[in-house]
Amino acid sequence: MLRDVEARVIANTRLSPGYNVIALAAPEIAEATQPGQFVMVKSAGSADPLLRRPFSVFEVLRSNTRVEGLTLLSKRIGVTTKILYDAVEGDTIACLGPLGRPFDLIDPPAEAWMVAGGVGLAPFATLAETLLARGTKTTLFYGARTGAELFYLDWFESRGIRLVLATEDGSMAERGRVTMPLERELRQLESRIPNPESRSDVMIYACGPEPMLEAVAHVAAKFRRPSQVSVERTMGCGMGGCYSCVIPVRDGPNGHHYVRSCIAGPVFRGEDLVWD
Amino acid sequence: MARRRVLIWDLGFGVWDLTDLSVQIGALTLKNPLIAASGCFGYGVEYTEAVDLSTLGGVAVKGLFLKAREGHPPERIVETPSGMLNAIGLQGIGVHRFIEEKLPELRQLRATVIVNICGSTLDEYVELARILSDAEGVAALELNISCPNIKEGGITFGCSLHGTFDVVSAVKKVTALPVIPKLTPNVTDVASFARASEDAGADAVSLVNTFLAMAIDVETRRPELSNIVGGLSGPAIRPIAVRMVYECRRAVNIPVIGMGGIANARDALEFIIAGAHAVQVGTANFVDPFIWNKLLDGITDYMRRHNIPRIADLVGTIDTTSREKEWISS
Numbered sequence: 194m195l196r197d198v199e200a201r202v203i204a205n206t207r208l209s210p211g212y213n214v215i216a217l218a219a220p221e222i223a224e225a226t227q228p229g230q231f232v233m234v235k236s237a238g239s240a241d242p243l244l245r246r247p248f249s250v251f252e253v254l255r256s257n258t259r260v261e262g263l264t265l266l267s268k269r270i271g272v273t274t275k276i277l278y279d280a281v282e283g284d285t286i287a288c289l290g291p292l293g294r295p296f297d298l299i300d301p302p303a304e305a306w307m308v309a310g311g312v313g314l315a316p317f318a319t320l321a322e323t324l325l326a327r328g329t330k331t332t333l334f335y336g337a338r339t340g341a342e343l344f345y346l347d348w349f350e351s352r353g354i355r356l357v358l359a360t361e362d363g364s365m366a367e368r369g370r371v372t373m374p375l376e377r378e379l380r381q382l383e384s385r386i387p388n389p390e391s392r393s394d395v396m397i398y399a400c401g402p403e404p405m406l407e408a409v410a411h412v413a414a415k416f417r418r419p420s421q422v423s424v425e426r427t428m429g430c431g432m433g434g435c436y437s438c439v440i441p442v443r444d445g446p447n448g449h450h451y452v453r454s455c456i457a458g459p460v461f462r463g464e465d466l467v468w469d
Numbered sequence: 470m471a472r473r474r475v476l477i478w479d480l481g482f483g484v485w486d487l488t489d490l491s492v493q494i495g496a497l498t499l500k501n502p503l504i505a506a507s508g509c510f511g512y513g514v515e516y517t518e519a520v521d522l523s524t525l526g527g528v529a530v531k532g533l534f535l536k537a538r539e540g541h542p543p544e545r546i547v548e549t550p551s552g553m554l555n556a557i558g559l560q561g562i563g564v565h566r567f568i569e570e571k572l573p574e575l576r577q578l579r580a581t582v583i584v585n586i587c588g589s590t591l592d593e594y595v596e597l598a599r600i601l602s603d604a605e606g607v608a609a610l611e612l613n614i615s616c617p618n619i620k621e622g623g624i625t626f627g628c629s630l631h632g633t634f635d636v637v638s639a640v641k642k643v644t645a646l647p648v649i650p651k652l653t654p655n656v657t658d659v660a661s662f663a664r665a666s667e668d669a670g671a672d673a674v675s676l677v678n679t680f681l682a683m684a685i686d687v688e689t690r691r692p693e694l695s696n697i698v699g700g701l702s703g704p705a706i707r708p709i710a711v712r713m714v715y716e717c718r719r720a721v722n723i724p725v726i727g728m729g730g731i732a733n734a735r736d737a738l739e740f741i742i743a744g745a746h747a748v749q750v751g752t753a754n755f756v757d758p759f760i761w762n763k764l765l766d767g768i769t770d771y772m773r774r775h776n777i778p779r780i781a782d783l784v785g786t787i788d789t790t791s792r793e794k795e796w797i798s799s
Contacts, residue, residue, distance in 0.1 A: 195518040197759050235756070240732070243703055244548050244755060289758070429546050429553065430755035433515035435508075436531070436557045437546040451539060451560060456515065 195290070196221050199237045202284045203254075203262055205277075208344050212312070213278045216254060216264045219288045223253045223263035228298070228320035229423055229460045232290030233431040234265070236276050245289060246273040247428045247455070249315035249400070253322070263288075266344075268312040292431045293459050296320055296421055299396035301328050308334040308375055308409050310401025314344065316423050320398060321354055332357060334375050336401075340365025371401075372408045379416040396421070399463070410463030420463030424454050431455045441467040488772050489779040490765070492526065492746045494724050495647040495672030497609050499526035499581060502747040502780055503737070503764055506728055507532055507585035507611060507651070508557065509702075509751030512571040514578070519758035522580035524765070526747055529583040530571070532613045535593055535600075537563040547684050547693035552703030552730070553752060554682055556696035559587055559616060564597055568604045576606035585651070587613040587623050588636075595639050602644040610646050612636060615653035615678035616700075627653045627678075630665045637669035647672040649726065652717075654706075655681045659713045660720035667721040674717060675726035675749065677710045703752040704730040711743050718744025718785050732756075734767020744785040 200217035207213045222232060233245035251266040269278045280286065296316070299305050305324050307317045317333060324331050336359040337343050343358060343365060350356055357374045358366035367374060375397075382395065399409040400423040413420035429435035432455065439451035440458065442465045449467040452458070490501035505513065507529035513522055522528055540560025547554050562570070564586075575582050584601050588594035594612065601607050614627030614636060626632035633650060640648050650666045652659055654677035663674045679700025684693040692698075710729025717725050727745030731737050732753040740748045753760055768780065777783050 195758075197757065240551065240704065242548055243551060243752070244553060427544055427546060429555075430758070432511075432519070432755075432758055434511045434758075435546065435555070435755055436511075436540065436560050437543070437555065439540070439543060439545070439560065 194225060195292070196225075197287065197289045198222055199285045200262065200288045202280050202282055202286060204282060205280050207278065209341060211269050212267070212342065212344060213269070214251060214264050214266050215277050215280060215286070216262055217286055217288055218262045220260045220262055222288060222290045223250070224260045226250045226253060226263065226291040226319065227295035228323045229296035229316050230291040230293050231431070231459060232263070232265070232288050233292065233428075234277070234289070235273065235287050237285035237287040242272050244429055245287070245431065246271075247292075247425070247431055247459075249423065249459075250291065250319055251315050252318045266312060266315040289431065293455055294457065296398055296423075296460050297396075298323060298327065299329055301330065303329070303393055304395045305329050305331045306334060306375070306378075306395055306397045307331065308371060308397060308399040308401070308405075310336050310371060310405040311338070311342065313399075313401030313405070313423075316400050317398070318345070318348065321349060321352065325352060325354075331355070334359075334371050336360065336371025336405075338362060370405070370408070372405065372412055375409065376412045379412060379418065383416055393419075397463070399423070403468070406463075406466075407468040410466065410468075413463050421460050422463050422466065423459045424461065424466075425459065426454045428455055441469075443467055487778060488769050489781070490768070492724075492781055492784075494609065494649070494726070494747060497581075497647045497672075499747055500524075501526040501765060502741065502745075502768075503761060504529055504583065504726065504747055504749045505754060506749035506751030507583075507613070508555075509754055512567065512575070513580055513582070514571055514574050516754075516758055517578065520761045522575070522578045525580065525761060527581040527583045527608065528575070529585050529611055529749060530567070530575075531561055532559050532585040532587045532616065533561050533564045533567055533597065534559065534587050534589070535564055535596060537561060537566065541696045544693060544695055546699075549682075549684055549701065549703075550705060552701050552705035554684055554694060554699035554701055555679070556694045556699035558696065564600055568600070572604060572606050581608045582606055583609045583611050583649070585611040585613050587616065589623075591626075591636055591639055594636050595643055598640045598644045598646075598648075602646055607646060609672075610640065610644065610648050611675060612640060612648065612650040613678075615651050615655075624653060624655075627662070628656055630661060633662050633665045634669045637666050637671045641670040649673045649675050651678055652676040653678045654709065654713055654729075660716040663717040663721045663725070667723050671723060673724040673726055673746070674721065675728065676717060677706070677713055677729045680706055680709070702730065704732050704736075706730045707736060707739075711739055714740055714745050715743040715787065734764050734771065737764055737768060738771055738783070741780065741783050742785070742787050744787070746781070746784050
């Protein structure tokens with residue numbers, strides 16, 4: 194059920210000069226959130242900025258069995274992300290959600306391969322927890338510009354998620370884009386397959402900059418594996434009202450049409466999107 | 470100003486409060502003066518999780534052409550101080566799919582549906598009006614002659630007094646539904662367009678559509694919107710919109726539906742006092758889809774505090790008598 198909560202800031206962890214994880218007391222929203230869904234947030238009681246901004250739900254916070262709230266992984270680039278970075282315990286953030294179409298989940302024996310670029314890690318903590326609860330073996334391919342911007346590695350590792358890392362400057366793990374190890378492992382997988390017709394062995398989930406999502410969708414299609422990508426477009430309302438967050442999806446062999454990424458997405462099948 | 474006491478009587482099982490929020494727009498009675506603005510509320514069905522559509526005075530659905538339209542490529546919006554620019558380009562499913570796919574659900578939800586129609590030609594407006602007059606569940610037609618973001622049609626009618634007169638009278642000839650031209654503020658004298666609408670037989674006018682505007686990213690020197698220019702909405706435009714509603718109210722006898730930057734009950738009341746029979750809310754619904762009950766509560770509370778039994782009694786009650794007397798007497 195959709196709710197608008199004036200959520201108290203429970204904690205705000207600055208991970209680096211640019212990144213933070215903010216914890217909000219919005220248990221009603223957290224409880225209803227499925228992996229891949231998002232919330233629209235703004236500073237409570239302030240009309241500046243006017244519009245809310247969309248954020249994937251990063252974690253659902255639990256103490257024992259009770260849901261206490263949710264966290265957002267944010268990268269400081271604009272006015273709202275600066276508010277989220279600077280927020281202190283006790284501030285209130287207006288939080289509307291949960292919104293959008295979640296990821297389709299995959300069950301064993303198939304594996305889940307999550308591919309994150311930078312702040313695109315955002316939807317994968319909740320997805321990982323949900324998949325692990327279903328017994329699905331999960332790998333995180335995670336790339337960033339530099340090793341100092343790879344976060345929550347212990348969090349994922351301690352839950353039994355295999356990590357495959359890449360940095361653009363080579364300061365940690367493999368140098369280059371995260372799609373390189375992804376392609377390599379897909380090729381290995383392909384060489385091990387006894388029956389080339391059965392390719393439902395892995396589901397690829399991706400979130401990050403659109404060029405990365407395009408590359409993931411292409412490499413998934415090349416090895417005929419299904420992919421789901423979570424996109425981020427400039428969004429006005431998150432409800433389907435304003436038609437600003439549209440993205441082109443395939444329509445026939447050459448055509449395309451725009452759909453609203455807030456309600457038709459933010460998660461799409463990789464093969465459905467038309468890349469600019 | 471009518472200053473009757475609100476009739477309240479206690480029947481022992483609660484207070485019956487006869488606060489009358491209904492307003493009359495031509496032959497159409499709205500249960501309250503709050504209408505979701507076209508282009509800001511999808512087709513209405515998107516918002517059922519946030520608001521019971523039957524509690525709204527009306528739902529003005531996204532502008533419809535005869536055929537489906539793709540709209541402009543992104544970027545389609547950008548936030549500006551106390552407002553936003555948009556250039557969506559009237560993406561839409563076309564009137565036929567609207568009638569087949571959306572109208573049945575809107576009927577079921579008991580929404581008072583105001584269909585906003587757009588044409589590239591006069592004939593397209595007429596054809597749309599004919600088709601929608603035969604559809605079940607349409608309460609009124611709002612003529613979009615004011616979208617600033619598309620080159621063809623629409624705005625060319627809305628920026629010419631003859632064009633406005635012609636499109637309103639042509640539509641009036643083929644429909645019994647209330648006809649409400651939506652006026653653009655991007656003209657020198659908006660009141661003359663309200664008069665042209667009234668002369669052509671319009672049942673009401675709605676105003677304002679957005680203000681033509683633009684924003685540039687100075688780092689890249691690129692326009693923020695793919696369409697370069699777009700329409701400004703939000704609280705930034707409210708004082709101008711209030712002035713325009715006030716001017717139109719003085720110029721015509723038909724009801725005026727006011728809009729432009731309404732973000733709370735106070736703002737809605739400001740438009741009503743300026744002369745609006747009803748108001749539309751757009752951008753604020755993006756910020757808070759649960760705004761509708763808050764607006765209704767705020768308006769009802771105001772009516773109680775000021776002993777106004779009927780919201781219609783508040784319309785156009787702006788007091789412009791000289792302030793000097795108050796200075797002297799106090």
